[in-house]
Every structure is written in C-alpha cells, then in structure tokens.
Amino acid sequence: MNKLIKNSAGRLIPTIVNGVKQTPFQGVGKYKPRGNKAEQPIRSCSDFPSDGNKIVKSLEIALKKCGLKDGMTVSSHHHFRNGDLVMNQVFDIAAKQKVKGLRWFPSAAFPCHKPVIDHMKNGVFDWVEGSLNGPIGDYASHGNMNGTAVLRSHGGRWQAVQDGEVHIDIAVIAAPTADAFGNATGDRGPSACGLLGFGLVDSIYADKVIVVTDNLVPFPCIPWQIQGQNVDYVVVLDKVGEPEKIVSGTTKLTKSPDRLYIAELTAKFVQAAGIIKDGFSFQAGAGGTALAFAIFLKEMMKEAGVKARFIRGGSTKYLVEMLEEGLTDFILDGQTFDLEGVRSMRENFGHVNTSPFTSYNWHGKGNFASMLDAVVLGATEVDINFNANVVTHSDGKMLHGIGGWQNCLFSKCTILPIPAFRNRIPVIVDKVTTLVGPGELIDVIVTERGIAINPLRKDLIKATKDSGLPIRKIEEIKAEIDELIGGPPEKPKVTDDIIGIVKWVDGTVLDSILKIKEQ
Amino acid sequence: MAKSFILGAKGEKPRSDLRVKYTPSKKTLSISVKSTVNTLFGKAIKQQAEDICRDLQVHTGTIEIEDFGALPFVIAARLEASIKQAHPDLQLESIPPIKDFCMYASSRDRFRRSRLYLPGNQSKLMLNAGIHKPDGIILDLEDSVSPAEKEDTRYIVRNALRTLDFYGAERMVRINQGELGLKDLEFIVPHNIHLILIPKVESAEEIKIIDKRILEISKECGRKKPVFLMPIIESGRGVLKALEIAESSKNIVALAIGLEDYTADLGVPRTAGGKESFFARSMIVNTARAAGVQAIDTVYSDVGNEIGLRESVREAKSLGFDGKGCIHPRQIKPMHEEFAPNELEVEKAKKIVAAFKEAESKGLGVVSLGSKMIDPPVVKRALHTVKLAKMTER
Numbered sequence: 001m002n003k004l005i006k007n008s009a010g011r012l013i014p015t016i017v018n019g020v021k022q023t024p025f026q027g028v029g030k031y032k033p034r035g036n037k038a039e040q041p042i043r044s045c046s047d048f049p050s051d052g053n054k055i056v057k058s059l060e061i062a063l064k065k066c067g068l069k070d071g072m073t074v075s076s077h078h079h080f081r082n083g084d085l086v087m088n089q090v091f092d093i094a095a096k097q098k099v100k101g102l103r104w105f106p107s108a109a110f111p112c113h114k115p116v117i118d119h120m121k122n123g124v125f126d127w128v129e130g131s132l133n134g135p136i137g138d139y140a141s142h143g144n145m146n147g148t149a150v151l152r153s154h155g156g157r158w159q160a161v162q163d164g165e166v167h168i169d170i171a172v173i174a175a176p177t178a179d180a181f182g183n184a185t186g187d188r189g190p191s192a193c194g195l196l197g198f199g200l201v202d203s204i205y206a207d208k209v210i211v212v213t214d215n216l217v218p219f220p221c222i223p224w225q226i227q228g229q230n231v232d233y234v235v236v237l238d239k240v241g242e243p244e245k246i247v248s249g250t251t252k253l254t255k256s257p258d259r260l261y262i263a264e265l266t267a268k269f270v271q272a273a274g275i276i277k278d279g280f281s282f283q284a285g286a287g288g289t290a291l292a293f294a295i296f297l298k299e300m301m302k303e304a305g306v307k308a309r310f311i312r313g314g315s316t317k318y319l320v321e322m323l324e325e326g327l328t329d330f331i332l333d334g335q336t337f338d339l340e341g342v343r344s345m346r347e348n349f350g351h352v353n354t355s356p357f358t359s360y361n362w363h364g365k366g367n368f369a370s371m372l373d374a375v376v377l378g379a380t381e382v383d384i385n386f387n388a389n390v391v392t393h394s395d396g397k398m399l400h401g402i403g404g405w406q407n408c409l410f411s412k413c414t415i416l417p418i419p420a421f422r423n424r425i426p427v428i429v430d431k432v433t434t435l436v437g438p439g440e441l442i443d444v445i446v447t448e449r450g451i452a453i454n455p456l457r458k459d460l461i462k463a464t465k466d467s468g469l470p471i472r473k474i475e476e477i478k479a480e481i482d483e484l485i486g487g488p489p490e491k492p493k494v495t496d497d498i499i500g501i502v503k504w505v506d507g508t509v510l511d512s513i514l515k516i517k518e519q
Numbered sequence: 520m521a522k523s524f525i526l527g528a529k530g531e532k533p534r535s536d537l538r539v540k541y542t543p544s545k546k547t548l549s550i551s552v553k554s555t556v557n558t559l560f561g562k563a564i565k566q567q568a569e570d571i572c573r574d575l576q577v578h579t580g581t582i583e584i585e586d587f588g589a590l591p592f593v594i595a596a597r598l599e600a601s602i603k604q605a606h607p608d609l610q611l612e613s614i615p616p617i618k619d620f621c622m623y624a625s626s627r628d629r630f631r632r633s634r635l636y637l638p639g640n641q642s643k644l645m646l647n648a649g650i651h652k653p654d655g656i657i658l659d660l661e662d663s664v665s666p667a668e669k670e671d672t673r674y675i676v677r678n679a680l681r682t683l684d685f686y687g688a689e690r691m692v693r694i695n696q697g698e699l700g701l702k703d704l705e706f707i708v709p710h711n712i713h714l715i716l717i718p719k720v721e722s723a724e725e726i727k728i729i730d731k732r733i734l735e736i737s738k739e740c741g742r743k744k745p746v747f748l749m750p751i752i753e754s755g756r757g758v759l760k761a762l763e764i765a766e767s768s769k770n771i772v773a774l775a776i777g778l779e780d781y782t783a784d785l786g787v788p789r790t791a792g793g794k795e796s797f798f799a800r801s802m803i804v805n806t807a808r809a810a811g812v813q814a815i816d817t818v819y820s821d822v823g824n825e826i827g828l829r830e831s832v833r834e835a836k837s838l839g840f841d842g843k844g845c846i847h848p849r850q851i852k853p854m855h856e857e858f859a860p861n862e863l864e865v866e867k868a869k870k871i872v873a874a875f876k877e878a879e880s881k882g883l884g885v886v887s888l889g890s891k892m893i894d895p896p897v898v899k900r901a902l903h904t905v906k907l908a909k910m911t912e913r
Contacts, residue, residue, distance in 0.1 A: 261650060486567070489556070
C-alpha cells in the first residue's frame with residue numbers, strides 16, 4: 001500500500017507514483033532541486049545519411065527502426081488538437097507489433113484519440129500521461145488505467161523531461177511541412193496547424209525522433225521550429241491532420257449574456273486597476289469568456305489610444321485582428337486556436353512562435369509568464385482562500401487537463417472570470433475538490449454577482465476602491481449563491497484509490513485525485 | 520391503470536429544470552429521485568420533496584423526480600403543481616419564504632425604458648436577469664407559455680417572485696386574458712408584485728374587473744401597496760378606446776402598444792418602416808400624455824440586430840415613447856443608451872431647471888429663460904430629462 005503524506009498545502013499525496021518517487025509540494029517557489037538536468041545520449045553525425053535524406057517508407061518501419069518495445073514511452077504534441085491523424089496509426093502499429101505496457105506521453109489527448117482506450121484495455125498501453133480531455137479523461141476518472149494519471153502543466157511537462165522524471169524513448173512529431181533532413185514547421189502546408197512548440201522538448205530529449213509530414217519540401221524547410229539535427233527518421237503520409245478541427249468548442253466566442261457581462265466586468269476591472277497603458281501585456285486563453293474579454297479590452301484600448309507591447313496566445317482571430325489593427329506590437333504565441341492564427345503566424349513578422357521553454361519553463365533562467373501584466377483564465381472551482389481547481393468538478397470527476405493554466409498564475413495580475421454557479425453547482429466553495437492553483441497566486445475572481453479581490457493584493461484593492469465596480473468579499477458572494485442553490489452541496493464520496501496526481505510547476509506533488517464511489 | 524400527472528422540463532437535455540411524475544394511489548408515498556447533480560444534491564432533493572408532501576398532506580402515491588440541476592424554488596413549484604393537478608381541490612400550499620431582497624418598493628413615475636420579457640416557465644433565464652439592470656423584469660404567463668403549461672407556470676412565477684433577487688428592477692408579470700388572468704392574480708398579488716401587464720385590452724370594463732379582483736386579494740393577504748397596471752393595446756378597437764382604458768383606474772401608470780397582434784388585427788404585414796402602425800403608436804403616445812401616464816412602445820424582437828434595435832428606439836423616442844420591450848438581456852444597454860437624452864437636450868434641460876429653481880427661490884410664479892416664458896409641462900419635462908441623463912451616466 002502506497003504511503004500517503006500531507007504536503008505543505010495540507011493535501012494528502014502519495015510518495016510513489018507509477019514506481020517513481022515523488023517530492024511533496026513545499027510552497028510556491030520553495031523547491032529548488034540541485035544537480036544536472038537530464039542528458040542526451042552522445043550521437044555521431046557519421047551514423048546518419050550524409051546526404052541528409054532520412055526518409056523511411058512507412059511509420060511502421062520507422063517505429064521498428066526506433067526499436068519500439070515493451071514498456072517504452074512514446075510521446076506526441078497536440079497542435080492539431082482534435083484533428084490529429086497520426087497517433088491512432090501509431091497505436092495500431094504498436095498493437096500489430098505486439099508490444100505491451102507502453103506509456104503514451106502526449107502534451108494533451110483529445111476526443112479523437114479515443115481508440116487508445118481499446119489499446120489500454122488490450123494491454124498495448126498501460127496508461128496515458130498528459131492533459132486528459134474527453135473520453136480518455138473519463139476513462140481515467142473511473143480508475144481504469146493501469147497506472148496513475150499524472151497531470152502536469154505545459155511548463156511542467158518540459159520540466160519533467162528536463163529533470164529526467166519522464167524519459168521519452170520515441171517522439172512522434174506530426175509536422176505540416178518538413179524536409180527530408182527532419183527540419184519541420186507548423187505554419188504552412190495543407191495541414192498547417194501553426195507552430196510545433198509543444199513537440200520541441202520531445203525533439204531535443206527523446207532517444208529517437210520521427211517527423212511525420214504530408215508536405216515534404218526540398219531542403220531546407222524554412223522556417224524550422226523542429227531542427228533536423230534532432231531527428232532520426234522522416235515519414236511521408238497522405239494526411240497528418242485536419243486543421244479545421246484545431247478549432248475546438250472552447251475557442252468560440254460566448255453568446256451567453258451572463259458570460260458577456262462577466263467578460264465586460266473583467267475588462268472594466270483591468271481598466272480600473274490601471275493596467276491598460278502603453279506598452280502593457282496580457283494573456284487571455286481560449287474559452288468563450290476569455291475571448292469576449294479580449295474584445296471588450298480591445299475597445300477600451302482603442303478608446304484610450306493605447307498599444308500593447310505583446311499579447312501572449314493561444315492565438316485566435318480576435319488577437320490577430322488586434323495585431324493587424326496595430327493594437328499590439330507582437331503576439332507571442334504558444335498554440336494557434338484557429339486558422340486565422342495559423343495564417344497570421346505564417347504572414348506576420350509580429351506573430352511569433354514560442355514554446356513552453358520560453359513561456360513557462362521552471363528550469364529556465366526566467367520565463368515570459370511572470371512578465372505579463374494581466375492574465376485571464378478559467379476554473380471549475382475557487383475556494384474562499386482563492387485556491388482554484390481546473391482538473392475536477394465538484395462531483396469529483398476528473399475531466400480536464402491543466403494546460404498552461406498553472407504557469408500563467410505567475411503573472412502580475414491573475415484574474416479568473418467565472419460564473420458563481422453552474423446549473424445548481426456552486427463554483428465558489430469552502431475548499432476546492434482538487435488543489436491545482438495555490439490561492440496566493442490568484443488575485444481576482446470576477447463573477448456575475450460581483451468581483452472579489454484577494455486580500456493579499458492591497459494594491460489592487462486600493463486602486464479599484466472608487467471605481468464604482470461591484471467589489472465584494474468572496475465570502476459574501478458565496479453566501480448569496482449558497483442561499484439561492486439551497487446550501488452548499490454534499491461532498492462526493494471517495495474511495496482510497498488514487499487515480500491521478502496533480503503536479504505543481506516545479507515537479508512536486510500538489511494534490512491527488514481519488515476515485516469516486518459509484519452510487 | 521393508475522393515471523399519472525407528468526409535467527416539467529421538455530427536451531432531451533434540459534438544464535436547471537426537472538420533470539415530475541406523480542401517480543396517485545392508495546399505497547404509502549414513495550419518492551424516487553434521478554438527478555444530473557445526484558452526488559451533490561440527490562439527498563437534498565429527496566428531503567425537499569418529502570417536506571413539500573408533508574406540507575400538502577400527501578401521504579400516498581408515487582412521485583418520480585428527474586432532475587437536471589433545478590434550483591429548490593423550481594423543484595418546489597413543479598412538485599406542488601403536479602400534486603395540485605391530481606387534486607385540484609386541495610387548498611393547502613407549500614410556499615417558500617419571501618426573501619428580504621424581494622421586498623423593495625416601486626413608484627409611479629419610475630423609469631420604464633426597458634422591460635425584459637421572460638417566459639414564466641423558463642426559470643433558468645430568470646436567475647441572472649437582474650444583473651443586466653433592465654428597468655423592469657416581466658415574468659410572462661401569457662403568450663410565451665403554451666395552454667398546457669399555464670397552470671404549472673403560475674407556481675414557478677409565484678416562487679420566483681419570492682426567491683430571486685432582481686436587483687432593483689421593477690417586478691412585473693404579464694397575466695392572461697379573461698378568467699385565466701383573474702386566476703393568475705391569486706398567484707402574484709400577494710408576492711410583492713409591482714406592476715401587472717394586461718394584454719389585448721379593448722375596454723375600461725376589463726381593467727375595472729382586474730383592479731377590483733386585485734383589491735380583494737390585497738385585502739385577503741394584507742397587501743397595502745397598490746399594484747400598478749400597464750394595459751397593452753393590441754387591436755384597432757383597443758386603439759380607439761385608448762383614453763377610456765387609460766383613465767379606467769388610478770393604478771394605471773403606463774399604456775403600452777403590442778404591434779404583433781395589432782398588425783394582425785389590421786390584416787397587414789408588420790414592416791420595418793412601421794408606416795402601418797404610425798397612427799396607433801401616435802394614438803398611444805397622445806392618450807398617455809392626456810391621461811398623465813407613460814407611453815411604452817412594442818417589443819423589438821430581432822435579437823441579433825443591434826443597429827435595427829437602436830434605430831427602432833430612436834424612432835420610438837422621437838414619437839414620444841418613454842420605453843420599449845425587449846426579449847434578450849443584450850438589448851438592454853443599447854436601449855438605455857438610445858433613450859438617454861443627447862448633450863444638447865441635457866444642456867437645454869439644465870438651463871430650464873436652473874431657471875425654475877431660481878424662480879422658486881425668489882418666490883416667482885412664472886419661470887422664464889431669457890425673454891421666454893417657460894410653461895410648467897416644459898419644466899416637468901426638463902426635470903425628467905436631467906434625471907434620465909444622470910441615470911445613464913453611471
């Protein structure tokens with residue numbers, strides 16, 4: 001039986017997960033491991049074709065040449081989001097080659113990857129380690145994986161590879177355009193998806209790297225985000241992705257009057273706090289409310305004649321419009337959420353591709369996230385101490401990945417615009433079901449029933465005191481909602497089975513997710 | 520076979536609502552609950568259902584609840600309605616306590632620029648309606664509710680009036696015509712309703728009957744404050760009888776026009792230009808002014824068309840209307856902005872108000888601005904304009 005201990009956030013966590021010893025969370029900015037980062041094996045260029053042609057006939061051959069065998073870790077990126085056409089082929093080949101006990105280490109899994117569930121059932125894969133969305137998240141929530149789900153942020157994934165906590169045996173990098181040497185880019189080609197930043201760490205640290213493309217160009221592939229020097233094999237397929245499916249439901253502008261109201265209130269708060277001024281920066285993720293926030297902010301910027309220095313994306317057509325209308329000098333983009341973002345990245349010098357290393361990495365000498373003046377994020381739950389949850393719902397089901405959410409909390413002003421309740425379920429609670437974001441990093445909650453400022457942010461409280469905005473105590477908003485919904489809800493009944501852990505950005509364990517007792 | 524009474528949420532995946540199936544029988548009461556929020560509220564729902572059955576002294580039969588995250592006031596309404604359907608003569612009630620924040624008052628002359636219509640059986644639209652700050656919120660019992668759901672809906676509207684915070688909006692209900700409407704009154708008058716909209720009015724007599732019934736119910740429940748009335752004129756006859764209608768009760772505070780039915784009555788299509796209704800709208804404004812009440816324009820129903828909405832409000836304002844109806848919260852802000860006086864109007868009004876105050880302080884009976892004498896209605900209008908300008912500023 002796995003021993004559980006209490007970490008500094010008061011959460012019970014296991015000390016060993018999937019056979020790996022874990023470090024408990026010690027507080028924000030407290031844990032600083034010593035020593036050297038993971039190393040790459042030494043390679044000699046004479047082992048590779050001198051003419052630069054690394055093309056092999058099929059994915060099957062490439063995987064065989066990479067030495068795919070039982071218990072390996074195979075990784076992939078999620079820039080095609082729900083339009084990925086490569087990984088299901090990889091799973092099928094693995095099944096055909098009769099390997100067992102693999103670990104899939106994607107930056108995120110989407111509903112299109114549902115077939116991996118069958119491969120977990122038949123033993124080809126033990127478990128999936130990455131942001132779990134849709135059916136795979138549901139499968140894991142029921143404790144069905146033969147291994148514990150390890151939930152990490154985008155920055156945390158890079159850190160885990162650098163720390164050697166996760167060793168990637170084979171990285172499969174789907175690339176919309178590549179050359180025979182393995183240089184690859186995401187911003188052009190018939191399957192263009194924007195950038196390939198999530199696959200960058202895989203390309204650098206994996207033992208073997210396969211680039212899979214449907215648009216082979218003569219050397220050199222310019223620009224390149226994946227460098228051929230890190231690539232072993234190149235495979236050409238008919239189609240690697242369906243770019244139209246990179247637009248997911250979370251990237252549609254909200255039509256709900258309540259959410260629009262919350263978005264407008266958020267923009268007004270940012271304005272009242274004095275954040276909107278020449279040279280400022282912000283990040284607003286996908287999700288209808290965050291997008292609507294950007295649109296309200298844009299109008300305010302235009303009215304005030306203010307220009308941002310940079311906006312961090314997840315880019316969408318709304319951010320692209322701001323760039324093209326001269327309201328920002330740059331978009332520093334981590335992933336493109338729609339095809340306008342892809343086009344802009346290809347055409348506009350000011351639309352720059354980045355990676356979790358530049359934006360989020362814990363072991364870098366600083367990163368962009370903490371330089372942002374404001375960031376707007378979502379949450380499933382927030383508690384009265386401003387702790388927040390994005391991975392589970394109040395009924396305890398594990399449903400969502402962390403994405404860049406944890407990394408973004410380090411901005412100068414972190415704002416969560418959220419409805420105070422959803423369909424009788426309160427969003428503001430006494431204690432979050434799963435701790436994903438420590439309250440000391442979350443500054444403002446904006447709900448349709450009012451704005452709550454973290455008492456630690458005396459500066460924000462003072463700046464917005466006379467703004468006329470509906471600023472209230474978080475307890476007060478909670479009490480109002482509890483009265484409406486008929487008291488705080490019951491807590492879900494849980495078993496002793498740990499089905500997942502939540503990593504903090506430094507690699508320590510912040511919380512664990514227990515299996516729900518089925519009723 | 521035992522007859523069942525089923526009512527509530529329609530469709531495959533409703534939200535914030537429930538279905539109730541009540542089958543009376545001689546067997547001891549059994550209550551079953553299925554819910555999308557079962558983990559969190561399953562027990563609470565069952566407990567609430569038991570409490571309501573006890574209030575209504577229902578000890579037998581089968582109650583099956585299929586819940587989709589409905590709030591307690593909706594669960595109570597649906598359950599009571601289904602039991603009352605089975606036992607129409609049951610006099611007992613299960614009414615939630617009225618919240619303090621539901622007890623604010625309205626006034627005769629308050630602004631009624633925007634009134635938001637919400638179907639009385641769609642509780643989820645009511646929950647946050649107040650945060651969008653319409654001048655009035657109408658829980659509709661009439662056209663947006665199908666005949667089969669009329670009774671059921673009364674309970675939801677009653678419970679909503681006692682439970683939800685409308686954040687200062689005037690609390691309104693549109694009742695049905697005729698007998699149905701008189702019955703509606705029992706469900707709303709005792710629950711701090713501010714204003715009742717009466718549809719398709721064609722005579723003073725209709726108003727008098729309603730006014731009398733309101734008085735009776737008020738006496739029974741100890742209500743002291745008057746219930747304001749807003750008759751809606753929706754026919755050729757109604758337009759011609761407008762003055763008689765407007766003067767039929769001292770509780771009438773506004774006269775509204777409903778163009779959907781009016782144009783149907785005329786047998787002409789309703790056009791964007793609105794030439795066909797110019798006479799009627801003008802009649803309403805003239806009558807309202809003659810009777811000293813507000814003139815309220817019809818609903819603008821093309822929710823996605825903000826430009827059209829703004830044009831329509833500007834036109835209404837130019838004809839002399841004080842307000843307009845809307846069916847979506849996003850229409851409220853444009854409406855308030857367009858009803859707001861422009862700078863020139865405000866400036867002029869401020870001068871008139873200043874002159875009036877000066878005359879008042881000097882004890883003069885006549886107000887003059889420069890060489891011009893200002894009549895009392897102009898002063899009144901100017902005061903109104905200044906107040907309206909202040910409201911829109913915030």
